[in-house]
Amino acid sequence: MALVNLSEYAAIHGLKVTNVRTARARGKLLTAVKQHGVWMVDEAEPWYMERRKDWYTDEAKDLTEGELDAYDRVLMIRHYAQCGQYGETFAKCLDAIPDDIQEALPAQQVAALVDAIHDAYERGYRAGMAEAGL
Structure with a gap:
């Protein structure tokens, strides 16, 4: 996860800088954060138009535009979370x-919180099992 400025992101993905700035202003770049007055984004974040093609499954085909944006964000959080591969566990930790x-935090930070919740549960579960002698 390397953060780059919007110009670098545009160059990496073969985009115009103005398109990237517009997408950031519209909330389409899920990992965008402002650091020291400069907007930064994860260089590995797929361009939102490509994400729509590659990430969606049949469960997303009937979603509205607003619901797709929320779905995008959950997918990005899941991508960054260590426990993202465990669907039900990830969903419970995110809930x-x-x-x-x-909504206030970038996707990477939400994913870190999800992982912290998951790790706390795992430690407690293992401690309980050890105490029970199982």
């Missing part, structure tokens, strides 16, 4: 984070 916090 434990209040919506206002999820």
Whole structure:
């Protein structure tokens, strides 16, 4: 996860800088964060138009534009979360984070919170099993 400025992101993905800036302003770049007055984005984040083609499954075909944006964000968080490969576990850990916090933080930070919740559960589960002698 390397953060680059919007110009570098545009060069990496073969895009115009103005298109990248517009996408950032419209909330299409899910990993965009402002650092020291400069907008940065994860260089590995797929361009949102490509993400729509590659990431979606049949479950997303009937979603509205607003629902697709929310779906995009969950997919990006899942991509960054270590426990993202475990669908139900990931969903339960994500649900434990209040919506206002999820919306206020970039996808990488939400994924870190999801992983922290998952790790705390795992440690507690293992400690309980050890105490029970199982």
